Amino acid sequence: MGFRCWLYNKTGINLYKSKNKDKKFNQFKRQLFLIKLIFDWNIRKKIELNKVKKILLLRQDRIGDMIITTPLIRNLHNNGYKVSVISTKDSIEFIKSNPYIDKTFIWNWGWSYTELFKKILLIRKEKFDLAIDLREQLEPKTILFNILTGSKRLVGFNKSNFFSFDVSINYNNPKNHITMKMKAIMDSVFNLNNDSLEYDAFVSKMIDEKGKNYIDNLRKNNKKIVVINPFASLRERDMSLEQLADITKTLQSDYNNLEVVLIGEQSLLNTIPDTVGIHKYSSHSILDVIPIIKYCDLVISVDTAAVHLASAFNKKIVGLYGLFFWDVRFQKLKWQYFNSSALPKNFKIENYLHFNEYAWSPKTSNKSIQIFSQQGELINTIPPRLIIEGIKNILN
Structure with a gap:
């Protein structure tokens, strides 16, 4: 067998054949190639649940994902x-009071490879049974x-080309709600078929x-x-500030029985001009705004x-979504080049890279509405009139 054939059989990556001149994509190929060649030598093993006690969830994402x-x-x-769980700092802050978690570890996207390997050594000391x-x-x-966590078994989504993943769950239905990924794990790995998918927020x-008292003080005359x-x-x-101004102005003029509270990062709230009757809730972290959402009437x-x-508190919701793409060309090259075996024939990367009415919809039995921008546009391009109409449909 020639050296090129051996490389391809080992890694699934043909560095010699590709003529793509995209610098970002070529860098991705080289890095992935080296990782597979040097570290991806695992022989897949069956997961024996009776031997699994300690589990590490690799969730290097934002708060919504957590x-x-x-x-x-x-x-x-x-x-x-x-x-x-290992995740970003804000996400770890969100689960700080979660009673179902044993240990947490902070992930930093800015780590150098030296710092990354230091964290790997720390994780390996925990001797997890499953990651x-x-x-x-x-x-x-x-x-x-993820390959080097030292866990006895490793599970992932659409990672069949990595030998280090003992189980690769094929998941490629963009019309499923995002929580169905969690169900796929519970069903296919742990045989937990009937467990609730309701969210927790502690x-x-x-x-x-503190949050309840703040809301109660605004609820004079049953507002x-x-x-x-x-x-x-x-x-x-x-x-946009223009969208926000139009929305708050309309709510104040058309409804005399409600109070409007703005939430968000304090430095960003400070950029919004003060308006009579519009409240800004001072918060230091995501934890502070949880009770504000919990005790309000509409988000x-x-x-x-x-x-x-x-959704966790079954509130009425108006969700705004921008149908813009995340560097579609680069993502499509990555998926088609390396992970094609996990993709259906009619796969469209666009369905995976923007929000749609299925995957990220509000998960509530209460009234809710989703309002989208035009294809390829940002949220700040949605006409305020459409947002206001949606809000009135919920309030009325």
Whole structure:
């Protein structure tokens, strides 16, 4: 067998054949190639659940992703497993009061490879029986970390080309709600077929009472409380000041029985001009706004984290979504080049890279509505008139 054939059989990556001149994609190929060649030498083994006690969830994502993971955490805990989580700082802050979690570890996307290996050594000391990679994305740094956690078994989504993953769950239905990924794990790995997929959101008694008292003080004469979250985790997904001004002005003029509360990062709230009758809730972290959402009547949000939180408390929801793409060409090259075996014939990467009415919809039995931008546009391009119509449909 020639050297080129051996490389291809070992890694699934043909570095010689590709003529793609995309610098970013070629860098991705080289990094992934080296990771597979040097580290991906595992012989897949069957998961014996009777030998699994300690589980590490690899959730290197944002707060919204952590919220939709809480049903998996709860169900694993309730079935006798000790569950630990590694995630970004804000996401770890969100689960700080979650009673179903054993240990937490902070992930930093800015780590150098030296820092990454230091964290790997720390994780390996825990001797986890099973690690679960909850991300479909292919990033060399997370793939390397996940392969080297030292867990006895490794599970992931659409990772069949990595020998280090003992189980690769084929998941490629963009019309499923995002929580169905959690169900896929519970069903296919743990045989937990009938467990609840409801979200959890825990805070201390002090934080809960502070938020409740704030809302109660606004509820004079049985007023309704409308919470608006105009900011997302990425500035491209923010509501514009013009949209916010039109919405709040209309709510104030057309309804005399409600109060409007703005939530979000304090530095961003400070950029919004003070308006009579519009309240800004001072918060230091995501934990502070949980009771505000819990005790209000309607949540209007551009951020899926707030939509998920509102769903956890079965609130009325107006969710705003931008149908813009995340570097579609690069993502499509990654998927087709390396992970094609996990893709259906009619696969469209666009369905995976933007929000749609299925995957990220509000998960509530209460009234809710989703409002989308035009294809390829940002949230701040949605006409305020459409947003106001949606809000009135919910309020009326």
